[in-house]
Amino acid sequence: MEPMQMALPVTLPDDETFSSYFGGEQSLEVTHLKSAFAKREAQFQFTYLCGLADSGKSHLLYATCVYAQELGLSTMLLSLREVLHYGPEMLDGLDGLDVVCIDDMQLVAGNESWEKALFNFYNRFNEPGKLLVVAADLLPNMLNLFLPDLESRLTWGTTFQIRSMSDDDKAEALVKRAKMRGLELSDDCSRFLLTRLSRDMRALLDVLDKLDHASMAAQRKLTIPFIKSTLGL
Structure with missing residues (x-):
């Protein structure tokens, strides 16, 4: 079965790359x-x-x-927050891909059907040439998973605990x-956005996207007065 085409969520900016990662x-x-x-050809690669x-x-x-796309590999990012209500059938066919990323693993904790489907997918995907990255807000042993075997699988690879920004x-x-967009945002302007708007990074990037378009349309630099006017602050 071919995987459903819900790959990269449209809410994510197109400049989410390794080079733009804050770390x-x-x-x-x-x-x-x-x-x-580089290692996946010899051995299945899993990162939590x-x-x-x-x-x-x-x-x-x-x-x-x-x-992965830059390397010509087939890939999909599955946000469980976005697809949970569709059911675990969303995993069907994903084992035919080279690289799979799964976000918000904590949302399926205690959901027996989803946990079993993820466990079975992991086992099918576990072969040379494949790369799997899973993200959650807690470590596997803190997720209160229904299936001990799924918890065990999630501890097999390399785990990174990443601090909040x-x-x-x-x-x-x-x-x-x-700067990556060719837009000059001063430190004062960035701090102004943080003090006047939500501190959620995704929301801030959405605002930056809006300011980028407004700046181009008005042929104006980003200043605090221009930001106030554009955002109605």
């Missing part, structure tokens, strides 16, 4: 994920990313898929992301 391209997690691509909101784990999943991290990330 840096030389971070242990990025270095590991890149090296996993653990972190709370704004830790950047979803960014790493998306970046992994982008990197501080306000300084977020301000720096906004400036960096703006």
Whole structure:
């Protein structure tokens, strides 16, 4: 069965790459994920990313898929938050892909049908040439999973516990992301956004996207007065 085409969530910006990751391209997690691509031909590669909101784990999943596409590999990012209500049939056919990333694993904890489907998918996917990355907000032994065997599988690979971003991290990330778009965002402007808007990184990136379009349309630089006017603050 062919996998359903719900690959990369449209809510994610198109610049979620390893180079834009706030931890840096030389971070242990990025270095590991890149090296996993080279190792997968000899042995199945599994990585578990653990972190709370704004830790950047979803960014790493998306970046992994982008990197896979650049290498010409078939890939899919499955956000369980987006597809949970469709049922575990969403996993059908994914074992035919080279790289699979699964986000929000904690949402299926206690759901017997989903846990069994994920366990069976893991076993089918576990072969040379394949790369699997899973993200959740807690470590496997803290998820209260129904299936002990699934918990065991989730501990087989390399696990990274990623800290949440501080306000300084977020301000720096906004400036960096703006620069990648050819947009100049001063430190003062980034801090203004953090003090006046939600500190959720995804929401902040959505705002940056809106400001980018507004700046291009008006041929204006990003200043605090322009930001206020554009966002109605």
